[in-house]
Amino acid sequence: MAARLPTRRRSEDAATIKKNLSSLQILMNMGFSKHRVEKALAATGNKGVQLASDWLLSHVHDPELDQRLPREYVLYACPAGDIGVQLNDFWDRSLAQCGRNSAHNLFPHVTLCSFFKCEDSNVAHLEHALQKAVDKYQSYSPENVLLEYFDSPNYIGLFLDDKSADFMRQVCQDFAVEADKLSGTKIEPHKKQLHLTLAYQFHSSHFDVLVKLSKELDFKGPARWEFRLYSRDPRIAKAEVLRVLYSHTPRSPDELELISDDYIFMSSAEYQNSSDGWFEGTSWLTGCSGVFPGNYTEKTAESDTWTLHRVLPLTRTKSGSGQNVSPSPILAELLCGSDESRGSKYNSPEGLLTEPLYAKVHKQKKPNVVNSSEQTKKEPRKLFIMRHAERVDITFGQQWLKYCFDLSGKYTRKNLNMPRTVPQRQGGPKSFNKDSPITEIGLFQARLTGEAMRDEGITVKHVFSSSALRCVQTADAILQGIGADDSVKIRVDAGLFEWLAWSPLGIPNWMTPSDMAACGLRVDTEYKPFVTVHQLDPKEKCEQYYKRSHIFTQNVLKLCEKEGGNVLLVGHAGTLDGCSRQLTGLSYRNPTEFTKIVQKIPYCGVVTLEEIQGTGIWDLIQTPFPTLTHGPNPRFDWRILRN
Template identity: 40%
Template sequence: MAAITPPRKISTSTRPKVSLEIITATQLLLQMGFPKNRAEKALAATGDRGVHLASDWLLAHAYDPSLDEVTPREYILYLCPTGSFLDQIQIFLKKSLEQCGWNGAHNYLPHIALSSHFSVADCNMKQVIKAFHDVIRRVQSEFPEDLILEPHITSNFMGLFVNEQQAEILKQISMEFIEECKNFSFSGDPESPKSFHLSFAYQFPGNHTATLENLVKKIDHTTPTQWEFHLYSRDAHIRSYEVHKVLFPLVPQEVTELELILGDFVYVKPESINVSPDGWVEGTSWLTGCSGFLPLNRVKRTPQTDAWTLHKSIALPQSHDLLLLEDVGVGRRPFIEVQQRLSIEHGHHIRLFSEQPNVSHPKQEDFRKLATTGNDNVVEKIHKVEKEADPSSVKGSRKLIIVRHGERMENTFDSWILDVFEDSGKYNRKDRNMPCLLPMREGGCGAYYRDGPLTQLGHLQARSLGEMMHKMDILVHHVYCSPSYRCIQTCDSILKGMGLQSLMIKIEPGLFEYLAGYQDGMPTWFTPAQFHDLGFNIDLSYAPLVVASELYDKNETIEQFYIRNAFISEKVVKATETEGGNILFVAHAATLETCTRLLVGHAPRNGFHCVSLQVPYCGVAVAEEYTAESGEGKKWRVVEPPFPPFTNSANYGFDWKLLLHERDYPSDHQTEKRASGCPGPTALMSEGKDRGADDAAAPPSTDPMGTLRRLHAIPIQVIRSRIIEQRDGDSEILRNRVFPGKLGAVGRDRSFPFG
């Protein structure tokens, strides 16, 4: 018999109310012991995205000589296009770069500038953001449904000017924002531009005029477009520098050399490139603030806006044509505020150097019709998803089985790309849990940075799942998979375990994970044909429901992510209804939630609940079709998976050299600290002392939350990795934060939803 809860003698309703004081991120950093100027600088540089990221930034910049300089960031207001119009501009920028070389327009993302750069002290960052929010909310109802853009082509400029009447509206917005910012501008008042234009090309040689003009004519400037207001800031130091992205890592051999880390940006003076006698130039790391010499053949120039911080973005009302796409989850609703980007500093619009997967896809008009009509025949005609079959050929209620991929390399081996690839690109296996072989990719070894493979354990997890399904007589008849390499490998291993190698895999980009994790660039996936050549049984005739190019819009909110995945579930369920049979989705952690949530009739969760979902590698969700008793026809419900989970523990690496020690073994804390070169908390908090001073000589700092003690033990390589991953998406940094120590042959499953 259950225990009876005794009555309360003191009513909680009569107790005095305790007001809880809200502690700001700045106050929390101060309580942790960081000086105010550093705390404010870190929050401004990371877009005020929390204490964890700010402390990571401070640790990464521990040896930055400019850390204590009072240099306010420079802010600017942009109006940016999205959607198919942006795609056209991106294609133009890529082709113009290939055919005519770099010009001034390549240095920025496509935009209409609404202000000049103006400096604001780090302590006033929140005031700038509030001014931006208040002004845009006041004037957005006056913004025209479609901007009228007029082509302007001369011998030194090509672009579009805003119609004179509409330019007055933009000027009003610009002036109101400038007036708000004058109160706290650090130096130099912001100015409104003399004209409002979107540049395609400028500062180019005269002999390229004809080529550029022909490329410009291919851009349809009348395309209905949704516009977004973006508030950016940049480090004032990079004003006159070129920004180069690291393509290949470099371990310094001399003290004057700069360490190159995949995903980092390097600031380089243009004049130093022209006078370099040996291809080495001096540069400064975006990630650490440290300077040194680097070889130019390991980096590639990228837009300067890639190294800017996006503080806030607000979308404007859509035209009628754009609203047709809203149900697909690709377009955005009118008057919604775009979710603040989870990246730190990035350039997410210009994709100059990446190739789109070579897949066929339906015309845009057909896609709109598909999204807005309930005609199942449209699905059959456009996508040819399934061939006709007798519904009686597959008996029983249908099931949708959704599986997360197996254990991935980057979660098990820190900086594995740096360890296993030689300068020539040759792969050297350094651990038995690493893949035996890795195929060469068009983007080189750097392509694995955002699209890594499974570990050997990952293959085992997937094959074990397939064998269990086979043992329990669970069949699948239709297979859809995310284009990520780890997902294709997982899907292939599951089918091998089931003995269904003959079942073809349909690659569906719409199943790819939440786009907030890819702010500075999407993965360059293998194409379906390339997967086929590698030995995977790919359905080359399948035309995806959401093509890869639709994912290059990085402004996806959690709600839109739900809608995109739900769209895939709904259309696949309808397309396979005639033939019947079970459906297998192999994708990412959050897919188990997002592909079932709307299917069973629930509303999307908010971002916090989606992020807090815990899904292990090869975790499974099952939705089952049933006939509703109320006579409403067939519905879907989530049911318990019919097979047990796969659970494993962490398997840490072993350093045999410890057996050579004559004295006691050093503690894990000491080993990690010495190996990493990570500065202690006192070094980061001291104002006047050398940041390289010994930690033991400094008095202990106040650390009520224990955060600094935890961070102190994290290798600096992990800190750097987390900051880059945060720029690529909040999912990756959270994944690394759970188990900061380096794992060995088998990594513990972090069970995080994105990835």
């Protein structure tokens, strides 16, 4: 008789077992060591397996990944609801009007204890200790926290009423006792008068403005307050924190990769003593260190890099008073949501809705869920940057003006490659001396390029051109070749003009958009340029040219982002590098390197960049249509046959 087969485990049994496994067990079953898993869960606030695994993959090259460096924790009392919104608005307005002061290093809070260290394996005990302390005194929690305004020449803040302060101190004291009992963690509660700082260490000239702004706050009415437990990487303590604005790809082993929306922390001395604009710092996202260009970052609050572990209500609502307040979004989520749902939304100190930053290192940002009618895949935007076509003054020399215009200003074509006609413009023929039109071959070059784009199915929705006539004419001919709809207009902007060091005769007296339109060029006469002629600096340095070009390109891409579609920039030889260099994460070239690059760019030369959707990153790619090569064709003099 055959032996009976063992009972096969049902699939729902396996699912149940997986559900009951802790995040620690699941990650260890995936092959991660216990120490690394505990560190990842602590760093991400134990908000789910996905976020912790993202952190582990991001920190695979972190030299301190296997070192036992416990995180630093702190307990704050934080205002929420209306007063929280008012205080955040005050932070923004004081920063905009008076610049950064020391209060901007954190968010609005009342400090209840000094920073303390807790081993990664004991974080769950720490959270349990806080929960136990709050539960113990829940019936004694205040219905409102009263605040008293105070200012002095170097400090502006709000002091808490004695009853509320005593309650907070008692909860913190019991938290310290429970944490020591459960995990041996030592916490030192604050015994000094509790307060919420609005501004300090500010310039004396800003005092009156800060006082005026702070006295506009309405903190007399009911407000909701919360206990919040935060942690930070110990490397951030006493460090300057910078937010990454632009991506940067390392070009040498000692450089640090910059990832958009990452944070970099470094010593204050490094921030103050750099002589060349490059700093040495550590990435918050990866833990890796190296040097990086400082102009790709901006100073930000240290607390932007903190992890939120626990939120518990501090105040209780008034029963039957009609003033009941629903829990803050972050508290409601933490009370009702699952670990996985919490991990996908909340990780900022203020409890604002954010995407998990760790996911950005190895994968693109996940798109929002849309209905089936919106699920058609969108092509990534492309940015085409093009040099203008062949110009008359380079082909025929400046003497073309003398030969083609008579004393009355009448134009006569002297060569088949000269324009059939030239625009009537203010200043007469002399205006062409600094602002040349393109040749007939130039028109053909531009149309041919547009036709190549059309043949590859490329459409262009947004067109921007330098104010130079040769660039606008090139853009117009390209649109003819593409067969673009009449609604696609050319937006003329001085921000695309070439490096002014190459205009020794001064800034040209360009034609106005209205005059260009009157000559038949499809120019948008309603467009307001990002850069006007009056904003150009005739003594512009190469670095300033790169910055101008980069800022202009960023503004263009932001302006066109909502409508989508490909963007075409028509400028000069230097435009190809000036508008793409920093957009792809590279630093600007010095004048010698820049000049060598520019000399290699032909008429109608094109570079193409493609947007990596959801990342804010643009990559140089192979231009999807053939390039144009036009060999030298010297002027023919029939008289040579007479000899």
